[in-house]
Amino acid sequence: MGERDGYGFDLLAFGPHPDDVELGMGGTIALHAARGHRVAICDLTAGEFGTGGDRRTRAREAEEAARILGVGLRVNLGLPDRGLVYGAGGRGAGGEQVRRAVEVIRRLRPRVVALPWGDDRHPDHVAAHHLLREAVFTAALAKYETAEPPHRPQQMVFYFLNDAPEPSFLVDISVFWQKKSESLFAYRSQFERTPGGPETPLNAPHGLLYRIESRDRYYGSLIGVGYAEGFRLRQPPVLDGLPGLHGPSGQG
Structure with missing residues (x-):
């Protein structure tokens, strides 16, 4: 781990809005932070179009959530909420947004990058998926010039x-579910309904947090544990043999 092998952070997780990374993979982040891995989060926007909270409130909540999970660094690119764009090969209106993400990847030099999946009801999540895939690809291009040298995550x-x-793989987060839950409740402006305030899909009694817990329980049930988080890969993982048969046989 570290700059000696060409990597800086072990894991860089990108989120369209503050709280998205926690919703999708907060338990996995807490797990890797507990193992001593260097973990960073990069929020693309301040989530300023959310019904609850404002930029300052959400930034404060994001820092508290990062502390709970054990994250080493959290940055915010300040891109416009509901204004994420991509395409045109890094040129045009989306070019500057891609460049900002490229600069973070090259500066932090992560071993693994985590992005939101692209099939989602929220347009910002879909836009972030495509924008960030462009950024990961572009960050490795030698002729794309920024202040930092090219970098290709592993x-x-x-x-x-x-x-x-349907996930490509699942991560058992049972031991870290409480940490994930605490990190989500740090976002009081989003998940706590104020007296007289409007009910939203986020703060409703059976709203988003209820669905997230139900999903993590469901994924956990698939592998016989309490809670799990699901992930997709665009390419199949490479193993050194069948699962359960790694290493030499104990017989003979």
């Missing part, structure tokens, strides 16, 4: 937000 994984697609 692995790119995708986490889920609103839905529960």
